Amino acid sequence: MSATYQKQNERIYWVDALRFIAMFLVYIGHLGSAAGRIYGFVYLFHVPLFFFISGLFYKEGAKIVATIKISFTKLIVPYFYYSxxxxxxxxxxxxxxxxxxxxxxxxxxxxxxxxxxxxPQLWFLPCLFFVIVFFSIIQRFVKNKVFIMVAVTTSMALTIFIPQNPVSYSPGLPYGLDSALYYIFWFALGFCIKGGFITYFNHNGVAQKTITTLCGAFALLCFFGLHHHYANALTEVIGGKAYVLVWTLPTLILFVACIPLAKQLANINAVRYLGSNTLFLCGYEAIAKTSFVAFIGIAGHSLNIGDEYYTVVYISVLMFILYKVKSSIDLNKSKY
Structure with missing residues (x-):
């Protein structure tokens, strides 16, 4: 196995890189239609991907009260601080x-x-907190992973079919409570398949390459919007709300499509570092974007994002700046 994929202090490099990709897509998603086709593409899967990855890192066996205390400190306190x-x-x-x-x-x-x-990105922190709380309660009473998935799938279905509009499109409750009941499916899926998922894709065999290639082809189909004709036809047959539930499989396919890129980016130290500090990236997204616009404004320039290429370059520059800032902060902390 390549050293790129091995653990270092219990971290798996390409999974950290996958977290970085998810955060990168979040930054793009909040640019709106200015990001061009990438905007519509990332909203097909980027938020579920983050919850899925969070589920990969969930530690089972902890008591509910202890889990709530730790999660509150790691998520709710930072939410108010960053807010x-x-x-x-x-x-x-x-x-x-x-x-x-x-x-x-x-x-x-x-x-x-x-x-x-x-x-706009900070809603994720309290929502993830309640996802962890709900999941901890479920896992406390349901040990079988199949039954866990049945429970969270039911939860997701209720948030789709009971409201007038699915919660994934029209949330309304404070602290993302309704969204937590929807996204808990992805968190639970990450938890339930984490062993097999990581072990399987740690390898670069023919089967893995074939699967990721096919998933990559589907991702290209979605990026260029060529899936809309089939998606619309499916919606007409099964209905709009049912389509939201059915789309879970294509979403998982898009997750897998990101893995080859994650493995390549895992060779870059800055990517691995930022991937292990996504809370920092999440908390400072709005501040970084606003400050960047202010700085280039001082220099007499303006930010003009006209297409996908400019979008990727802009977010890459932001990520590089944040990497320098975060690594400098950590370096100074280590001196004291």
């Missing part, structure tokens, strides 16, 4: 009037997905 920082930068940079602060503070307290304008 306050992001809100401050947002208010100063856009010169928000004092009258707008109550509404922004309400967004901070409620933590509703798609309703945090000053830092």
């Amino acid at each position: 306050i920082l992001s809100l401050g930068v947002y208010a100063l940079f856009l010169q928000k009037d004092v009258s707008t602060l109550p509404a922004l503070l309400t967004q901070l307290v409620e933590a509703k997905r798609n309703f945090i304008e000053y830092a």
Whole structure:
């Protein structure tokens, strides 16, 4: 097995690189339609991918209370910390009037997905917290992994068919509670198949290469929008809400399509490092983007993102800057 895929301090390099890719796609997704075709493409799978990877790292056996305490410290506390920082930068940079602060503070307290304008990525932290809480409770009483998947699939189905619009499209509850009931499926899937998934794709045999190649071909199909004709036909047959549930299989295929790229990027130290610090990337996304625009503005330039190429270059530059900042912070910490 190549050293690239081996553990170092219990980390698996290509999985860290996969986490980096997921975060990279999140940064792109929040650029909106300015990102071109990549925008529509990443929203096919990037959020489920993050929950799936989180499930890969879930440690079973811990007591529920202990899990809640640890997760609260790792997710809820940082949520408020990053929210306050992001809100401050947002208010100063856009010169928000004092009258707008109550509404922004309400967004901070409620933590509703798609309703945090000053830092749209931060909803993920409280949502993941409740995913972990719900999953810990399920696992406490359900030991069989098949039954666990039945439970979380039921949870996902309820969030799709009961509301007027599926929760994946129209969330509404504070702290991503309804989204947690939807995305817990992906978290549980990552947990239930993590051993076989990582072991299987650690290897580069003919079977693995064939599977990733076919998944990559499907990803290209989706990127260029060639799947829409078939997707629309399927929607007409089974209905729009059922299509959301059926799309779980193509989503998993898109996960696998990212693995060859993750293995290549795993050879880059900066990618592995950022992949192991996705909380930092998540917390500082809005601040980094706002600050970057401010800095180039000082130099008399403006940010113009016109297509997919500019999008990838822009996010790559941001990631490089964040890598330098984070590594410098860690280096200074190690001196004291």
